Amino acid sequence: MAPIFEEPVNGQIEKLFIEDSWRVFRIISEFVEGFEELSQVGNCITMFGSARVKEGDEEYERAREIARLCVEAGYGVITGGGPGIMEAGNRGAHESDGASVGLNIEIPFEQHANPYATLKIEFRYFFIRKVMFVKYAKAFIILPGGFGTMDELFESLTLIQTEKIKRFPVILVGKEYWSGLIDWIKNVMLKEGKISPEDLSLFIVEDDPRKVVQTIVDFYQSK
Secondary structure (H helix, E strand, C coil): CCCCCCCCCHHHHHHHHHHHHHHHHHHHHHHHHHHHHHCCCCCEEEEECCCCCCCCCHHHHHHHHHHHHHHHCCCEEEECCCCCHHHHHHHHHHHCCCCEEEEEECCCCCCCCCCCCCEEEEECCHHHHHHHHHHCCCCEEECCCCHHHHHHHHHHHHHHHCCCCCCCCEEECCHHHHHHHHHHHHHHHHCCCCCCHHHHHHCEECCCHHHHHHHHHHHHHCC
8 A cells, every 4th residue: 555645756855945945035035125115114003904894884994093193193004905904004094194004915815905005015925924014013003803813913912922022002993892802811811820910911902093092102202
């Protein structure tokens, strides 16, 4: 009987090595492009949220207003560059003549670049794009979203908790949406000792757009 896993022959090994070697160059080129482009942008806030909300939805308009207020406070806005909350963030910044950055990702559905990002960078790799979100952000503003939004939320909290990055504001917008998750964090993670009580201070929840932005302003004025 043939083995379930066959060892690659020498030619296959060589092909895999060449493919991986070229992948390294693609990865480096994405990092270089991201660093070169974003290093010129200035202070920015990164906004996350669902790609599936539409213009006129409460969440869309709230994100748009928050972005406008971020620009008024002297910050540009970085988003994932796609539709929904991302579009709203870029739109609010663009309408206020602020820096409006879209870091788009190549995926087979949902993600098409919105027209309001004045600086657009395309990424093949999620992990490089995530580095850019963190490296050039003075705060994360996280509106209701799906798995991708959760990924960004918990990565930011992990990096701050482990002191891999300097602490910055992580603001969850949408008390009703986030309440179940926060209850679980408190009543399961904290109660079972999986996190420490002080970890609950790594994020705040706020719905008022002006208070969201004022939280960021106050954070940096206190330093």
